[in-house]
Amino acid sequence: MSTGAAATPAGEPLRRVRRLEPAALAGVMSRDVVIFGRYWKATTFSSVMQPTIYLLAFGLGFGTLVKTIGHIKTVQYIGTGTVATAVLFSSAFPGMFNTFVRWQFQRTYDAMLAAPVDVEELITAEVLWIALRAGVYGLAPLVVAMAFGLQPEAGMLLVPLIGFLTGFGFAAFGVLIAAVAKTIDNFNYVTSAVLTPMFLVAGTFFPVSTLPDGVRTVAQFNPLYHCVQLVRDASLGGLGSADLGHAGVLLGFALLMWRLAIWRLGKRLID
Amino acid sequence: MGAREHSPHPEPSAELALLGAGACRHRVSAMSVADSDGASPAAGEGAISLRKVVKRFGHIVAVDGLDLEVQSGVCFGLLGPNGAGKSTTMRMLTAQTLADSGEIAVLGYELPRESKQARMEMGVVPQLDNLDVELTCRQILTVFARLYRVPGAQRAAAVEKALELANLKGRADTIVRELSGGMRRRLLVARGLIHRPRLVLLDEPTVGLDPQVRQELWTLIDALRVEGVTVLMSTHYIEEAERLADVVAVMSHGRIVAQDAPARLVKAYAGERVLEVYGPPARLAEASEHAARRGWQSRRSGPALAIMRAETLDGDAPEGVLRPANLEDAFVALTGEEIE
Numbered sequence: 001m002s003t004g005a006a007a008t009p010a011g012e013p014l015r016r017v018r019r020l021e022p023a024a025l026a027g028v029m030s031r032d033v034v035i036f037g038r039y040w041k042a043t044t045f046s047s048v049m050q051p052t053i054y055l056l057a058f059g060l061g062f063g064t065l066v067k068t069i070g071h072i073k074t075v076q077y078i079g080t081g082t083v084a085t086a087v088l089f090s091s092a093f094p095g096m097f098n099t100f101v102r103w104q105f106q107r108t109y110d111a112m113l114a115a116p117v118d119v120e121e122l123i124t125a126e127v128l129w130i131a132l133r134a135g136v137y138g139l140a141p142l143v144v145a146m147a148f149g150l151q152p153e154a155g156m157l158l159v160p161l162i163g164f165l166t167g168f169g170f171a172a173f174g175v176l177i178a179a180v181a182k183t184i185d186n187f188n189y190v191t192s193a194v195l196t197p198m199f200l201v202a203g204t205f206f207p208v209s210t211l212p213d214g215v216r217t218v219a220q221f222n223p224l225y226h227c228v229q230l231v232r233d234a235s236l237g238g239l240g241s242a243d244l245g246h247a248g249v250l251l252g253f254a255l256l257m258w259r260l261a262i263w264r265l266g267k268r269l270i271d
Numbered sequence: 272m273g274a275r276e277h278s279p280h281p282e283p284s285a286e287l288a289l290l291g292a293g294a295c296r297h298r299v300s301a302m303s304v305a306d307s308d309g310a311s312p313a314a315g316e317g318a319i320s321l322r323k324v325v326k327r328f329g330h331i332v333a334v335d336g337l338d339l340e341v342q343s344g345v346c347f348g349l350l351g352p353n354g355a356g357k358s359t360t361m362r363m364l365t366a367q368t369l370a371d372s373g374e375i376a377v378l379g380y381e382l383p384r385e386s387k388q389a390r391m392e393m394g395v396v397p398q399l400d401n402l403d404v405e406l407t408c409r410q411i412l413t414v415f416a417r418l419y420r421v422p423g424a425q426r427a428a429a430v431e432k433a434l435e436l437a438n439l440k441g442r443a444d445t446i447v448r449e450l451s452g453g454m455r456r457r458l459l460v461a462r463g464l465i466h467r468p469r470l471v472l473l474d475e476p477t478v479g480l481d482p483q484v485r486q487e488l489w490t491l492i493d494a495l496r497v498e499g500v501t502v503l504m505s506t507h508y509i510e511e512a513e514r515l516a517d518v519v520a521v522m523s524h525g526r527i528v529a530q531d532a533p534a535r536l537v538k539a540y541a542g543e544r545v546l547e548v549y550g551p552p553a554r555l556a557e558a559s560e561h562a563a564r565r566g567w568q569s570r571r572s573g574p575a576l577a578i579m580r581a582e583t584l585d586g587d588a589p590e591g592v593l594r595p596a597n598l599e600d601a602f603v604a605l606t607g608e609e610i611e
Binding site for chain 1: 328362365366367368369387388390391395397399401402403404405406410413414415417418419420462
């Protein structure tokens with residue numbers, strides 16, 4: 001809480017509007033924390049199950065045929081690739097669905113905006129929370145992969161940060177989609193036409209270099225590709241200067257999506 | 272922090288528990304009001320001021336050059352039929368709807384620029400239930416205590432007080448989905464009062480509620496009024512406005528058409544008594560024509576024809592039943608519209 005932040009020592013309120021007040025962000029996030037308290041078991045279960053299934057399927061099926069993918073052991077490749085898919089799904093989906101439900105069906109956002117919280121704070125807090133969660137749950141595939149033989153590496157400590165940054169961008173992307181969607185069914189278009197190709201053409205399960213030139217160029221614009229590269233380099237001890245570029249793309253994506261989400265949803269929340 | 276630190280409140284009395292148990296006007300001391308000590312930006316000012324405010328949605332003009340002044344410490348009723356612009360007006364006061372033109376000030380803050388500061392010191396009870404159905408009463412109140420910047424050390428006490436106020440102590444840990452409609456509405460009120468605001472906006476506070484729950488809410492609203500909290504309440508229930516409001520503004524087509532104490536509005540626009548003429552349609556039509564010829568103001572009221580200002584009629588008046596004029600008569604005389 002920013003005690004006294006809105007008052008001068010004389011006790012008179014400051015008339016200047018402060019942006020992104022920590023107290024407002026904490027208030028909005030406190031609601032997310034309470035809700036998470038009800039659902040953490042299901043969320044944790046699915047975030048552990050999903051990479052387990054991927055690793056089993058690829059490890060037992062595909063892995064018996066292919067020992068390495070692009071000079072990397074299959075378990076290392078798939079294990080690090082699923083970090084990115086875990087981050088994508090645990091951020092883009094809540095970004096879309098939670099936003100739409102809370103805004104349109106439960107009118108939670110209307111209630112919060114009647115309190116001293118503005119649109120920028122509301123959306124930032126929601127996206128921050130999803131990003132924090134994505135950062136933590138992004139670690140689950142690595143832990144699972146370790147059970148399948150992935151070697152621990154100091155660089156893996158950076159994975160929550162990478163997950164947070166990527167999750168922030170995709171959560172804000174989800175909010176943006178929710179802001180422009182007419183109905184909740186519209187999300188199907190985004191899931192099948194945007195997210196699915198995005199998660200496949202990112203070097204998650206096979207290298208982008210195997211793809212045709214055109215597609216390979218498109219992959220460069222896929223933020224998830226940069227997330228995969230960063231996670232892989234950090235987890236397999238191969239961090240280099242190229243990773244600054246990957247981090248830069250993720251940061252740019254996050255900032256762009258954040259501002260676009262605030263702009264678009266703001267236009268619809270405040271009429 | 273918000274208004275609470277620079278405007279000391281008297282401690283609520285032990286009579287809190289009486290709330291919701293029935294009318295106890297002028298005894299209940301549930302919510303405290305800001306005793307303006309000069310530091311408050313609204314000291315000596317009106318609580319709400321709208322000047323020439325216009326709001327359009329496409330081709331529809333929802334609010335059409337609205338002028339409205341609400342003084343501190345009054346319970347102000349905004350009475351009008353559905354579509355009169357009441358909800359739009361309410362939303363503009365929290366800057367959730369932005370006016371196309373005109374000036375709005377709330378608690379001395381200029382909107383929309385300073386709306387966040389204004390919202391720190393006001394509570395809002397919306398028309399539509401927007402409670403988190405999966406949270407418990409206590410969780411909802413705690414989240415909103417944070418949003419309203421109630422300091423950490425006082426938060427638990429504020430939540431307890433609000434639960435008590437809404438008569439929900441026994442249901443503190445029940446999730447909202449399992450509450451009755453009346454309980455949910457009381458929780459909505461408690462949520463808007465968690466930070467002990469100086470101004471409370473109630474948008475159709477009892478719409479769709481059964482009579483008993485309505486009475487409970489009226490008791491709550493009355494308690495606020497007695498405490499001196501400024502209340503702006505929109506309603507399309509005549510009785511609600513008549514019972515609770517110190518001042519009623521009649522709103523029609525996005526404007527205020529008249530504003531005064533309910534009794535004075537009645538006197539000014541419907542006189543003291545109304546003559547109700549009953550009979551078959553032919554007789555009512557005849558009486559209506561007769562009234563028109565004589566220049567008497569009349570309207571159809573259910574099965575009867577109601578002639579206003581019966582005290583001024585001469586011996587030529589048709590036979591009928593005299594009753595005191597009420598706010599509904601004044602409302603219809605003012606707007607030409609029937610209302611519930």
